[in-house]
Amino acid sequence: MIAARRAVVWLGLLAALLVVSVPRAATATGLKAAFADVASSPRVSTAGSARCNLNRLIRGRWPTRCWRPYKATSPFNQPIPAGARVAPDSAQIVAKLMSFGPVDNLVVGQADTPDDYAHPVYFSRRSDPVFGLHCSESWGRCSIEGKRIRVPDAARPAAGDDGHLTVITPTGWEYDFWRVESKPRGGGTLVSSWGGRTRIHGDGRRSGGTASGFGNVAGIIRAGELESGRINHALFMTASCDAGRWVYPAVKSGGSCGQSERYGAPPMGVRLQLAMSSAQIDALSVPRWKKTILRAMARYGLYLGDTGGDAWGIQLESGSSFTSFGRADPLVAFARKNGWRSSGGRYSATLRDGVDWARYLRVIDPCVTRRSC
Numbered sequence: 001m002i003a004a005r006r007a008v009v010w011l012g013l014l015a016a017l018l019v020v021s022v023p024r025a026a027t028a029t030g031l032k033a034a035f036a037d038v039a040s041s042p043r044v045s046t047a048g049s050a051r052c053n054l055n056r057l058i059r060g061r062w063p064t065r066c067w068r069p070y071k072a073t074s075p076f077n078q079p080i081p082a083g084a085r086v087a088p089d090s091a092q093i094v095a096k097l098m099s100f101g102p103v104d105n106l107v108v109g110q111a112d113t114p115d116d117y118a119h120p121v122y123f124s125r126r127s128d129p130v131f132g133l134h135c136s137e138s139w140g141r142c143s144i145e146g147k148r149i150r151v152p153d154a155a156r157p158a159a160g161d162d163g164h165l166t167v168i169t170p171t172g173w174e175y176d177f178w179r180v181e182s183k184p185r186g187g188g189t190l191v192s193s194w195g196g197r198t199r200i201h202g203d204g205r206r207s208g209g210t211a212s213g214f215g216n217v218a219g220i221i222r223a224g225e226l227e228s229g230r231i232n233h234a235l236f237m238t239a240s241c242d243a244g245r246w247v248y249p250a251v252k253s254g255g256s257c258g259q260s261e262r263y264g265a266p267p268m269g270v271r272l273q274l275a276m277s278s279a280q281i282d283a284l285s286v287p288r289w290k291k292t293i294l295r296a297m298a299r300y301g302l303y304l305g306d307t308g309g310d311a312w313g314i315q316l317e318s319g320s321s322f323t324s325f326g327r328a329d330p331l332v333a334f335a336r337k338n339g340w341r342s343s344g345g346r347y348s349a350t351l352r353d354g355v356d357w358a359r360y361l362r363v364i365d366p367c368v369t370r371r372s373c
Contacts, residue, residue: 063123065224068233069174069217070204075249075369076218076234079299080273085373090363092264094272097312097361100240102352104313108331109346111319112159117308118318119176119209119216121166122155129153129187136181137193143208144195149175153185156324163192164209164318166216174200176209176216203249211254212246212268212305219303221296222317223330226289231296234271236305236315243267247366255307266304271364273301274355286354289338294355301364314351 070076087093110116128150135142149169157165157180165177179193196208204215219236243265244256250269257265266272274297281294293314302314319329335347367373 065222065228066232069200069215071201074203075271076204076214076303077232077300078234078369080271080301080364080368084273084368085365087270087363087365089264093266093270093363094358094361096264097239097266097272098358101311103357104309104311105348105350105352106314106316106340107346107348108316108319108329108335108340111323111329112156114159114161116158116318116320117160117162117164118158118316118320119164119166119220120156120158120318120320120324121168121217121220122152122321122324123168124150124152124170126150126170131183131187131190133175133195134189134191135194136191139194142194142196144175144197147175147197149173151183151190152325154324156183156320158318158320164216165192166209168200168217172200173197174207174215174217176207178209205249206251210306211242211252212249212303213251214249214303214305219305220315220317221293223334226292226331226334229288229292231292232300233296234300235293235296235302237272237302237312238306238308238315239266239304239312240309241265241307242304248370249303250305266363268304268307269366270304271301271366271369272297272304272361273364274298275360275362276355284354287338287349289334290349290351290354293351 068077110118130148131151133144133147133149135145149167151167155165155167157163157177161179163177163179163181165180165183167175167177169175175195175197177190177192177195180190181193182189182191194208196206196213198204198207198215200215200217204218206213207215209216214236219234221231221235225231241255241257241261242253243262244253246253246268247270250267253268256262274294276294276298278295278298281291281298284291284294286294305315316331319331322329332347335349336342338349340347340349365373
């Protein structure tokens with residue numbers, strides 16, 4: 001997300017959530033009652049082989065490349081079935097999306113800079129300091145208000161204005177924060193403008209760090225996936241604005257397009273698919289890493305999860321997840337290895353070339369994702 005768009009994005013959130021009084025700072029009694037999230041319990045593991053679960057986590061790094069968040073039936077992990085129903089307004093939505101501009105370049109190397117709007121993710125341990133959580137905005141009931149979790153001392157939010165930060169706890173909760181304002185060293189009160197949580201082995205919905213309500217790790221492309229040539233989940237997509245409404249799996253909308261621009265605009269949560277066969281993608285004269293992304297778009301699709309920027313694009317993992325622990329950003333190493341354009345310590349690559357996006361993008365009817373048609 002881009003700072004200039006956030007006021008618009010969160011007007012939708014205000015309308016959806018302004019139903020109860022302003023939350024107060026966590027009391028000692030409330031914090032004690034919420035201590036269950038740091039209670040002793042086995043570390044959460046996900047479905048699949050032992051080498052793919054969270055038990056193999058190395059501090060400061062993601063789990064192994066074959067791990068994916070959320071359960072197999074999560075909307076983000078469902079392949080699009082053959083012959084899936086296309087939304088009646090597919091052509092209008094695709095045309096509107098194309099009018100925003102070409103798909104954004106992929107850019108890495110922005111960690112710890114004001115241009116970083118990614119979602120840093122950290123995995124806490126029982127030895128990490130304890131933080132009480134407080135939401136500073138008065139949009140209604142903040143679902144994580146007063147809870148206590150352990151957060152690595154080295155963890156830091158993205159340096160862009162959105163200040164995203166995500167913590168996955170040993171008890172299997174994903175805590176998502178937007179605009180982290182204060183995180184004192186050694187524990188205390190972690191203050192963010194807003195936040196939410198979702199189960200890491202649940203469906204990945206109804207959190208509070210993005211305009212759609214998606215969990216912050218939903219649809220993020222990791223360096224290990226690009227290296228392996230396989231992305232086994234849908235992708236997180238952003239667009240400059242939305243239609244002022246939402247469809248499943250979103251739970252709210254974000255930054256609405258202006259009244260005169262709203263016709264055909266994508267609703268928050270819309271699922272697009274690149275309607276190309278494996279053979280067509282294989283035949284493209286594009287790099288291997290790009291084919292990996294295109295295959296994911298064809299098999300699982302893209303979900304609109306947030307608004308902002310000038311056009312539309314997809315989300316990569318945050319380098320801050322690694323650099324905060326003094327480790328190198330693996331996407332930077334990947335970009336160097338694969339010859340991405342370099343400028344000022346940043347690396348970029350284009351997705352727009354080699355694909356007829358207007359021809360092959362289509363919108364999948366939300367009933368397909370709901371499994372109701």
